[in-house]
Amino acid sequence: MLPIYLFRQEKERVIEGLRKKNFKDLDLVEKIISVDEQRRQVQVESDTLAATINTASKKIGQLMAQGQKAEADLHKAEVSQSKEKAKEQVQRLNELEAELNDLIVRLPNLPHASVPVGKTPEENEIVRSGGQRPDLSAQKKAHWDLAAQYELIDFELGNKITGSGFPVYTGRGARLQRALISYFLDYNTQAGYKEFYPPYMVNETTAYGTGQLPDKEGQMYHVAADGFYLIPTAEVPVTNVYRDVIIAEADLPVKMTAYSPCFRREAGSYGKDVRGLNRVHQFDKVEIVQLVHPEQSYAVLEQMVLHVEQLLQSLGLEYRILRLCGGDMSFTSALTYDFEVYSAAQERWLEVSSVSNFENFQTNRMKIRFRDGSGKTQLVHSLNGSSLALPRIMACLLENHQTPGGIKIPAALQPYFGADAIA
RNA sequence: GGUGAGGUGGGUGAGUGGCCGAAACCAACAGUUUGCUAAACUGUCGUACGUUUAACCGCGUACCGCGGGUUCGAAUCCCGCCCUCACCGCCA
Numbered sequence A: 001m002l003p004i005y006l007f008r009q010e011k012e013r014v015i016e017g018l019r020k021k022n023f024k025d026l027d028l029v030e031k032i033i034s035v036d037e038q039r040r041q042v043q044v045e046s047d048t049l050a051a052t053i054n055t056a057s058k059k060i061g062q063l064m065a066q067g068q069k070a071e072a073d074l075h076k077a078e079v080s081q082s083k084e085k086a087k088e089q090v091q092r093l094n095e096l097e098a099e100l101n102d103l104i105v106r107l108p109n110l111p112h113a114s115v116p117v118g119k120t121p122e123e124n125e126i127v128r129s130g131g132q133r134p135d136l137s138a139q140k141k142a143h144w145d146l147a148a149q150y151e152l153i154d155f156e157l158g159n160k161i162t163g164s165g166f167p168v169y170t171g172r173g174a175r176l177q178r179a180l181i182s183y184f185l186d187y188n189t190q191a192g193y194k195e196f197y198p199p200y201m202v203n204e205t206t207a208y209g210t211g212q213l214p215d216k217e218g219q220m221y222h223v224a225a226d227g228f229y230l231i232p233t234a235e236v237p238v239t240n241v242y243r244d245v246i247i248a249e250a251d252l253p254v255k256m257t258a259y260s261p262c263f264r265r266e267a268g269s270y271g272k273d274v275r276g277l278n279r280v281h282q283f284d285k286v287e288i289v290q291l292v293h294p295e296q297s298y299a300v301l302e303q304m305v306l307h308v309e310q311l312l313q314s315l316g317l318e319y320r321i322l323r324l325c326g327g328d329m330s331f332t333s334a335l336t337y338d339f340e341v342y343s344a345a346q347e348r349w350l351e352v353s354s355v356s357n358f359e360n361f362q363t364n365r366m367k368i369r370f371r372d373g374s375g376k377t378q379l380v381h382s383l384n385g386s387s388l389a390l391p392r393i394m395a396c397l398l399e400n401h402q403t404p405g406g407i408k409i410p411a412a413l414q415p416y417f418g419a420d421a422i423a
Numbered sequence B: 001g002g003u004g005a006g007g008u009g010g011g012u013g014a015g016u017g018g019c020c021g022a023a024a025c026c027a028a029c030a031g032u033u034u035g036c037u038a039a040a041c042u043g044u045c046g047u048a049c050g051u052u053u054a055a056c057c058g059c060g061u062a063c064c065g066c067g068g069g070u071u072c073g074a075a076u077c078c079c080g081c082c083c084u085c086a087c088c089g090c091c092a
Helices: A004-009 A011-020 A027-065 A067-103 A144-147 A155-161 A171-190 A206-208 A235-242 A294-314 A360-367 A389-402
Strands: A125-130 A193-195 A228-230 A256-261 A283-293 A319-323 A333-345 A348-359 A369-371 A377-379 A381-389 A406-408
Touching: A004 A011, A004 A027, A011 A027, A011 A369, A027 A067, A125 A294, A144 A333, A144 A389, A171 A256, A171 A283, A171 A294, A171 A381, A171 A389, A206 A228, A206 A360, A235 A256, A235 A283, A235 A360, A235 A381, A283 A294, A283 A389, A294 A319, A294 A333, A294 A348, A294 A381, A348 A360, A348 A389, A360 A381, A369 A406, A381 A389
Parallel strands: A193 A256
Antiparallel strands: A125 A319, A256 A283, A283 A381, A319 A333, A333 A348, A348 A381, A369 A377
């Protein structure tokens, strides 16, 4: 959520940013400013009254100690009266604070200056592309056909055991999953990311911290009996590692990576583009997260993009990098780069990674701070990205590296997979 | 699931109604001393909101797991909840 000082000091910038993000309800900004003013006014009154009660109470204590009971009783009566009023004010203050919070939480993050203006995915900006489009003139099968042919993934079995969107990987398909996870994690730890193996269920506070709650409640699986949520991405538990922590400036940047399965209900997205591995309810992903000094976050974002790009290159896949336009960005992001890989058999681009700078939008909520040179606490900036999401990578590996004689495995993966082809 | 113990500042831990935002020790930071390091000594050392300010300082308020209650006054007493630890039971 946006820090309140932005509204007081940079109202115009807030409005301009919201507009770029295609946010409609701009009246909220004025409402927030007005509620904030009320809140401060009430706090001044409330604090003043509390101060007089506190001094009076101390006075009573002294009088009692001196045995001046009658005098003390006089003050007691006074305090009793003020107390009721004080209670009302505290209640009013709490109401205003809650109202303010409810309002601010509804506003998305402000986009960075480099974010293109636009409303739809068509208006995203292609930053660059790379890799080679394969020649599939000899054979061009979609990944679900290849998966069936080599018995790598059993979608029907997933239906039987759980339901649609829960594929079962078998044999060399399962092995390839494991190989990808290990490869990605090793690649990240070699770049200095500390590996985490987080819980796959989180409590409400944690889900709130990264912004899944209160809005995206319907997107997560909920374990009602215990009040837990299945994580939609490792970003949720991993970023929350530092919730309520003041990090020493010398310890920045904090670099973390984690593999986890991701659970997404994908409510409302049935029917379209869901064939095979294109969209599933449970999938695997390796995530990278960084907590950095505010002045460094955009340089770090570029580093992370390069990091993911090189990983993609090592898999021999054709890719392109998009800078998302204001209307297509996520609620929490200030700048997002999407990575898409070309699915040669389906002849379409599939998103396999999304790398974002959230600035202090997440850390404001989670109170992740550092102490700067002058001893003051400041919010750090948080960033994250996928490196990478497995199902679509798997789909593109199968499709793009297929030959009539089998599926070639990229050299970087071979040590993990234990063979150079699936034949 | 059962029984018991407990949640206090970065850590250990004292504090059973006012002199407590909180002792002491450790850690950390700054300085003195020192050929360097270490040791010793001195000092600083929670967070948030508000107020004021160019900014600091200062001042006010709140916070001793969370939420209520009693009282003029609560870390301290009462009630509810959450969590942690130990042991037993069950189990991978």
